[in-house]
Amino acid sequence: MALVLGVTFVALSSDAEGRVNLIDTGAVSIERETTRGASFHGVSAYEEQGLFVVAGNVNRPKTTPGLVGGHVDVTVINPDGKVLDKIVTQYTPKVLLRESHSGSKFSASFASIPPKGSRVKVSIHSGKH
Numbered sequence: 001m002a003l004v005l006g007v008t009f010v011a012l013s014s015d016a017e018g019r020v021n022l023i024d025t026g027a028v029s030i031e032r033e034t035t036r037g038a039s040f041h042g043v044s045a046y047e048e049q050g051l052f053v054v055a056g057n058v059n060r061p062k063t064t065p066g067l068v069g070g071h072v073d074v075t076v077i078n079p080d081g082k083v084l085d086k087i088v089t090q091y092t093p094k095v096l097l098r099e100s101h102s103g104s105k106f107s108a109s110f111a112s113i114p115p116k117g118s119r120v121k122v123s124i125h126s127g128k129h
């Protein structure tokens with residue numbers, strides 16, 4: 001039992017690529033905002049080489065007609081509710097395929113690690129900035 005727990009701890013702390021999963025450690029939480037029939041899945045937030053990285057997939061449900069254009073807004077909000085940083089990033093491929101199981105991928109890299117208790121909001125947005 002002790003061995004199993006030890007292995008689990010290592011896996012959560014840092015994977016083979018040197019990433020520290022900040023959701024698993026409880027440092028940050030993810031808030032998904034779904035719009036126009038597209039949804040997120042597999043969103044992760046981790047520390048890698050001093051950067052704070054948010055990455056995941058965007059999918060379109062089978063029942064939703066075509067969604068053309070759009071991007072992902074990634075907003076970091078500290079425990080006091082103040083916006084610390086925001087990155088606008090494209091997902092690829094640009095067209096969300098219904099047939100695709102993995103969906104389109106996106107990622108955003110921030111220069112600093114947010115304080116413990118921060119929230120990361122990911123939104124699918126098709127307007128201009």
Ligand SMILES: [Zn+2]
Pocket residue numbers: 071072073088125126127128129
């Ligand atoms: Zn936007």
